[in-house]
Amino acid sequence: MLEIRDLxxxxxxTPILRGVNLTVNAGEVHAVMGPNGSGKSTLAFVLAxxxxxxxxxxxxxxxxxxxxxxxxxxxxRSGLFLSFQHPVEVPGVRLDQFLRAGFNALNKSRxxxxxxxxxxxxxxxxxxxxxxxxxxxxRRSVNEGFSGGEKKxxxxxxxxxxxxxxxxLDEPDSGLDVDALRSVAQSINGLRTDDNALLLVTHYxxxxxxxxxxxxxxxxxxxxxxxxxxxLALEIEADGYDGYEDAANPxxxxxxxx
Amino acid sequence: xxxxxxxxxxSPYLREFESLERNGYGLHPQWLQTLRRDAIHAFTALGFPTxxxxxxxxxxxxxxxIARAGFRLPTQSCHSESIEESIPNLAxxxxxxxxRMVFVDGRFVPNLSSLPETITTANLADALHSHDSLIQKxxxxxxxxxxHAFTALxxxxxxxxxxxxxxxxxALDHPLHLIYLSTTGxxxxxxxxxxxxxxxxxxxxxxxxxxxxxxxxxxxxxxxxELVLEANASLDYxxxxxxxxxxxxxxxxxxxxxxxxxxxxxxxxxxxxxVRNNLNALLDAPESGCALNGLYLAGETQKIxxxxxxxxxxxxxxxxxxxxxxxxxxxxAAFHGSITVRKDxxxxxxxxxxxxxxxxxxxxxxxxxxxxxxxxxxxxxxxxASGQIDENSLFYLQSRGIDQEQARRLLVRGxxxxxxxxxxxxxxxxxxxxxxxxxxxTL
Numbered sequence: 236m237l238e239i240r241d242l243x244x245x246x247x248x249t250p251i252l253r254g255v256n257l258t259v260n261a262g263e264v265h266a267v268m269g270p271n272g273s274g275k276s277t278l279a280f281v282l283a284x285x286x287x288x289x290x291x292x293x294x295x296x297x298x299x300x301x302x303x304x305x306x307x308x309x310x311x312r313s314g315l316f317l318s319f320q321h322p323v324e325v326p327g328v329r330l331d332q333f334l335r336a337g338f339n340a341l342n343k344s345r346x347x348x349x350x351x352x353x354x355x356x357x358x359x360x361x362x363x364x365x366x367x368x369x370x371x372x373x374r375r376s377v378n379e380g381f382s383g384g385e386k387k388x389x390x391x392x393x394x395x396x397x398x399x400x401x402x403x404l405d406e407p408d409s410g411l412d413v414d415a416l417r418s419v420a421q422s423i424n425g426l427r428t429d430d431n432a433l434l435l436v437t438h439y440x441x442x443x444x445x446x447x448x449x450x451x452x453x454x455x456x457x458x459x460x461x462x463x464x465x466x467l468a469l470e471i472e473a474d475g476y477d478g479y480e481d482a483a484n485p486x487x488x489x490x491x492x493x
Numbered sequence: 494x495x496x497x498x499x500x501x502x503x504s505p506y507l508r509e510f511e512s513l514e515r516n517g518y519g520l521h522p523q524w525l526q527t528l529r530r531d532a533i534h535a536f537t538a539l540g541f542p543t544x545x546x547x548x549x550x551x552x553x554x555x556x557x558x559i560a561r562a563g564f565r566l567p568t569q570s571c572h573s574e575s576i577e578e579s580i581p582n583l584a585x586x587x588x589x590x591x592x593r594m595v596f597v598d599g600r601f602v603p604n605l606s607s608l609p610e611t612i613t614t615a616n617l618a619d620a621l622h623s624h625d626s627l628i629q630k631x632x633x634x635x636x637x638x639x640x641h642a643f644t645a646l647x648x649x650x651x652x653x654x655x656x657x658x659x660x661x662x663x664a665l666d667h668p669l670h671l672i673y674l675s676t677t678g679x680x681x682x683x684x685x686x687x688x689x690x691x692x693x694x695x696x697x698x699x700x701x702x703x704x705x706x707x708x709x710x711x712x713x714x715x716x717x718x719e720l721v722l723e724a725n726a727s728l729d730y731x732x733x734x735x736x737x738x739x740x741x742x743x744x745x746x747x748x749x750x751x752x753x754x755x756x757x758x759x760x761x762x763x764x765x766x767x768v769r770n771n772l773n774a775l776l777d778a779p780e781s782g783c784a785l786n787g788l789y790l791a792g793e794t795q796k797i798x799x800x801x802x803x804x805x806x807x808x809x810x811x812x813x814x815x816x817x818x819x820x821x822x823x824x825x826a827a828f829h830g831s832i833t834v835r836k837d838x839x840x841x842x843x844x845x846x847x848x849x850x851x852x853x854x855x856x857x858x859x860x861x862x863x864x865x866x867x868x869x870x871x872x873x874x875x876x877x878a879s880g881q882i883d884e885n886s887l888f889y890l891q892s893r894g895i896d897q898e899q900a901r902r903l904l905v906r907g908x909x910x911x912x913x914x915x916x917x918x919x920x921x922x923x924x925x926x927x928x929x930x931x932x933x934x935t936l
Contacts, residue, residue, distance in 0.1 A: 285888050311894035323889040327907025327914075336903065337893030344894070376907070393893065 242293035253457035269454035283317035312344040314400030318390040325377035383410035408442040420445030440472035500540025532648035539642040553827035564683035564713040598684040617654035636747040654687030661693035668699035675706030688718035692726040699729040708737040722754035736765035752778035762789040776810035787816035791824035798827040811842040820856035821936030836867040849879035
C-alpha cells in the first residue's frame with residue numbers, strides 16, 4: 236500500500252528526515268517510535284503534504300501513485316488520512332458542515348453520490364455512535380474550545396466518516412488519561428479492516444498495549460535505526476532511546492567509518 | 494437671515510436651503526424652522542470635514558469627492574410604480590412579516606409601506622401634528638449638529654423620516670424595517686434619511702435600517718438616526734448598508750440609554766464606494782449596557798470607515814464591541830473605536846475588539862482604539878488583529894479532501910460567522926446570512 240524509499244525532507248532548510256525506508260501493506264499496523272525531535276511528526280506531515288515540508292530526496296509510492304507529487308486534498312481523496320497531534324481550531328465552521336464538505340469531496344472524486352445535509356446527518360449520527368462521542372459536538376465549530384480529549388476523539392470521528400485506506404496517527408495518545416486512551420484506542424481498532432492500514436507515530440509504548448502493531452520501527456535522528464515485532468516497543472519502554480542515538484548520529488557514524 | 498462666512502463647497506447647499514425655505518418649508522412649527530436654520534448655519538460654518546493632519550476623526554477618510562461633487566436634493570416627486578420597477582427586489586430586502594416603511598430619496602412612500610396598527614410609527618412630517626412636544630424634546634437633541642457637518646447637513650433639510658414611539662411596557666411583535674432607497678433619476682442625488690425612535694420604559698423592539706441604491710452612478714446618502722431608550726427599554730438595532738458601487742454613504746446613529754436599558758446593534762456594510770458610519774452610544778444611567786457588533790465586507794476600491802464612540806457617563810455601565818472586516822481587492826477599511834469613562838463612572842466594564850481578514854496584498858485596514866478613562870475602578874480591554882487566511886487551518890481542511898478554493902471559502906465564511914451568530918433576531922440573522930453569502934464570492 237505504501238512504500239517509502241530513502242526519504243529525505245527539510246523544514247526551513249534544516250534536514251529532518253535523512254533517509255527513511257518503510258513498507259506498509261494492507262491490513263497491517265505499523266508503529267513508528269522515537270524520541271522528541273527524531274522526525275516522527277515530520278514524517279506524518281510529509282506524507283500528508285503539508286506546505287513548508289520540502290522533500291529533498293527519495294520517494295513515497297502509495298497505491299502505485301507518486302504520493303509526494305499529489306496535493307494534500309488529492310492524497311485525502313485517494314484514501315490517506317492524517318490524525319493530527321494538535322488538531323486545528325476552525326472558528327465559525329461547524330463540524331458537521333466541515334465533515335460533509337470532506338465526505339462529499341471524497342465521494343465526488345470517486346464518482347459516488349454526494350449527500351445533502353439531511354442524508355449526511357443520518358450517516359454522521361451512526362458514526363458518532365460508533366466512536367462514542369457527544370452528538371452535540373458536531374454542531375460546534377471545529378475543535379473550537381474542545382478539550383484535549385475531545386479533539387482526539389474528533390480526529391477519530393473524522394476517520395470513521397472518511398473511511399481512509401491508510402491512516403497516519405500522529406501521537407493519538409498525547410494528552411489523554413488512561414481511560415480516554417483506552418476508549419480512543421478501542422474506537423480506532425473498531426475501524427480496522429483487512430483492507431486498511433495504520434501508521435501510528437508515538438513517543439510512548441503505552442498506546443501499543445491497545446493498538447497492537449505488526450511492526451515497530453525506531454526513528455532516531457531522521458532514520459529508522461531498528462525494526463522489529465511488537466516486543467521492540469517493550470524494550471524501548473524498559474531501556475529508553477539512549478542506546479539508539481549514537482548509532483543514528485551521522486557525525487559519529489562518519490567518524491567511525493574507516 | 495444673517496450673512497455668514499460660508500465654506501465654498503457649502504454654498505450650493507445654503508442656496509438650496511434658502512430656496513426651500515421660500516417655497517414651503519416654513520409651514521412647519523416655529524421650533525423646527527429655527528432648528529433647521531441653526532443647522533444650515535452650522536454646516537456652512539463647518540464645511541465638509543477633510544482628512545488632514547490633526548483631524549483625528551477623519552484621519553483615514555477623505556470626503557473631498559463628496560465635497561466636490563455637489564449633491565442635490567431631488568426635485569421630482571417620486572412615483573412608486575417606477576420605484577417598484579427600479580427596485581424589483583424590495584421583498585428580498587427584508588422579511589414579509591416585518592413592519593415596513595419605505596423612503597425613496599428621503600421621502601416616505603406610503604403605498605410600499607405596511608405599518609403596525611397599534612404602535613405609533615409614522616412619517617416624521619406627519620407625526621409632528623400628533624407628537625409635536627415629544628418630537629421637539631428629542632429631535633436633533635441627541636445627535637449633535639453644531640460640531641458635526643454631516644449631521645448639520647441632514648438636520649438643515651429635516652422634513653420627512655421615520656418616527657417610532659413605543660409606549661411603556663410594550664413589545665413590538667416584529668422588527669420595524671426602515672428601507673431607505675436612493676435613486677439616480679437625477680444626477681448626484683442627495684438623500685437624507687432621518688430616524689427618530691423613542692422606546693418607552695420597559696419596552697422592547699427591533700429596528701432594521703436598510704440603505705440601498707443602484708450601481709453605476711454617484712449619489713450621497715447622508716443618514717441620521719436618534720434612538721432613545723427609556724429606563725429598562727431594550728432595542729436591537731440593525732444597519733444593513735447595501736449601496737450601489739458608486740454610492741457615498743455617511744450614517745450617524747446616536748443611541749441614548751436610560752437606566753437598565755439594553756442596546757444591541759449590528760452594522761453590516763456590503764456596498765458603497767465610500768462609507769462612513771458614526772455610531773455613538775451614550776450610557777446615560779447606571780446598569781445600562783450596549784453590545785455593538787459590525788461586519789464590513791469590502792472589495793475592489795471600496796472604502797469603509799467605522800467610528801464607534803461609547804460614552805460611559807454613569808457608573809455600573811457596560812459595553813461590548815466586536816467588529817470584523819473581510820477585505821479583498823484594493824479595499825480600505827478603518828475602525829476607530831473610542832471609549833470614554835467619565836469621572837465617577839466607577840465599575841464600568843468595557844471591551845472592544847476589531848479583527849480583519851485580508852484576502853489580498855493590496856487591501857488595507859487602519860485600526861485606532863482610543864480610551865479616555867477618568868474613573869479608577871473600571872475594567873477596559875481592547876484587541877485588534879488583522880491577517881491573512883491561516884495556513885494551518887487551510888491545510889487541515891485540505892487534509893480532509895476539501896480543495897483549496899473551497900477551504901478558503903469555508904474559512905472566510907467562518908470568520909464572518911461569529912457576527913452572524915450573535916444576531917439576536919432569527920429572521921434578521923437569516924437575512925444577513927444570505928446577504929453575506931452573496932457578497933463573499935465577489936471579494
